Amino acid sequence: MTYQLLHLEDNSNDAELVRSCLDGSAIRCKIALVTNQADYLQVLTEKPPDLVISDFHLRCFDGMQAFQLLQECNPTIPFILLSGALGENHAVECLRIGMTDFILKHHLERLPPLVERALREVYERRERITAQAALLERNQEIEDLNKRLQRSIWESQHRIKNNLQILNGLVDAMQTDKVPGSPQSLERLASHIRGLATLHDVLTYQTNTPGASLDRLSARLALERLIPAMANVLAPRTLALDADDVELTVKQITSLSLIVNELVSNALKHGEGAITISLKQEGTSLVLDVCNDGPGFPPGFDPQKSANIGLELIESIGTFDLAGTLLYENTAMGARVRLRFPVAA
Incomplete structure (x- = not known):
């Protein structure tokens, strides 16, 4: 030197x-x-x-x-x-x-x-x-990691509690179904459990990623992970996704995953052919479209009068949890459910 x-x-x-x-x-x-x-x-x-x-x-x-x-x-x-x-x-x-x-x-x-x-x-x-x-720098890193770990534990506990409440609500809703405990009701519950488990895996991975946000998550990433979880009930039907890369709050992501899961379940039950999911940002709002081929909605369809456990869940999540508006309409190919909701700041 x-x-x-x-x-x-x-x-x-x-x-x-x-x-x-x-x-x-x-x-x-x-x-x-x-x-x-x-x-x-x-x-x-x-x-x-x-x-x-x-x-x-x-x-x-x-x-x-x-x-x-x-x-x-x-x-x-x-x-x-x-x-x-x-x-x-x-x-x-x-x-x-x-x-x-x-x-x-x-x-x-x-x-x-x-x-x-x-x-x-x-x-x-x-x-x-x-x-x-x-x-000092290492000690600061350790302190930051400890804070992140503590926050991660709190976030995980909060998410688990919320998911258990959602499942409890689904079970309660099943008790009022016309055929409580039927294979269709059990499959609906199992489908939501798989969806919530997949979302929890994504959130846990993000929690353990240094520098990643603990409060928000990519909607496209969540939906991309959700689709494979539906594979066992999709075949031979196909599902296509076209989603903007928009970050939403964890609460919005959970609600979005639940409503997409339910809309796909309904499309499988009542529609035919391919199912498409579109999530596009328009200004400060997001527009979710779930479409399928088939006969579409019957003339005079009213979701309130035709309410069942699936529609009640869709209406509850779309209207109250996501503060959005729902539109049920027919297209040249079949049926489309459109949900418009605001992006939380």
């Missing part, structure tokens, strides 16, 4: 003696020589050295002032004072105010070991500072 030394000396002969003394040592260094206060300050501020060597007596300037200026600029840089004749009182004062050391010019043989020791101390001090900074 090559060190940068700043030498303050206005006597060219003395400056050459110091250079020769250090050149003949094992210290690898580059010496910047300055002769006045202005140049000295410029080097201190623009290219701070690893060590300063200063003569005691200078024209219109002295070593004590040079040390004071160094303290103001960077007190961590070591300072060695050179003097032709330094009295004992001055020597004691130099050490008292914090100079690294002083040397009489007729004892320059002491300079290399003093410089080597001072540079070693600087290196060790910088290493300690670097290690302390790294330790």
Whole structure:
């Protein structure tokens, strides 16, 4: 390693003696020589050295002032004072105010070991500072991870509680079904359980991903993960998804997954052919379309009058949970259910 030394000396002969003394040592260094206060300050501020060597007596300037200026600029840089004749009182004062050391010019043989020791101390001090900074950074990372873990645990508990409440509501609704406990009702419940489990897996993965949001999730990602969970009930029907990559709150994602699951179940039961899911953003709203081939809705269809457990769930989630509006309509190919709801801020 090559060190940068700043030498303050206005006597060219003395400056050459110091250079020769250090050149003949094992210290690898580059010496910047300055002769006045202005140049000295410029080097201190623009290219701070690893060590300063200063003569005691200078024209219109002295070593004590040079040390004071160094303290103001960077007190961590070591300072060695050179003097032709330094009295004992001055020597004691130099050490008292914090100079690294002083040397009489007729004892320059002491300079290399003093410089080597001072540079070693600087290196060790910088290493300690670097290690302390790294330790503080690591401790901060651990603290952040602990906070994230605590929040993740709370979020997971909250989601599990919400999902259990949803399942409890589905079970309660089944009790009022015309054929409680029928295979269709049980399959509907099983389908929602699979959907909620899939969503929980996605949320858990995101929770464990550093930097990922704990409050919002990509709607497209959630639907892409939901579709494979329906594979066992889809065959031989097919399902296509076209969704914008919009982030929604966890609550909205849960509600969206439930209503899509229910709409697909109804399309499988009452429709034919391919099923398509479209989720598009229009301004501050999202428009969900679930379409299927087939005969479509019967003339005069009224979801309120035709209410069953599936439609009641769709109406409840779409109207209350997502604060949206539902439209049931026929297309040239079959039936379409459209849900428009606001994107939560």
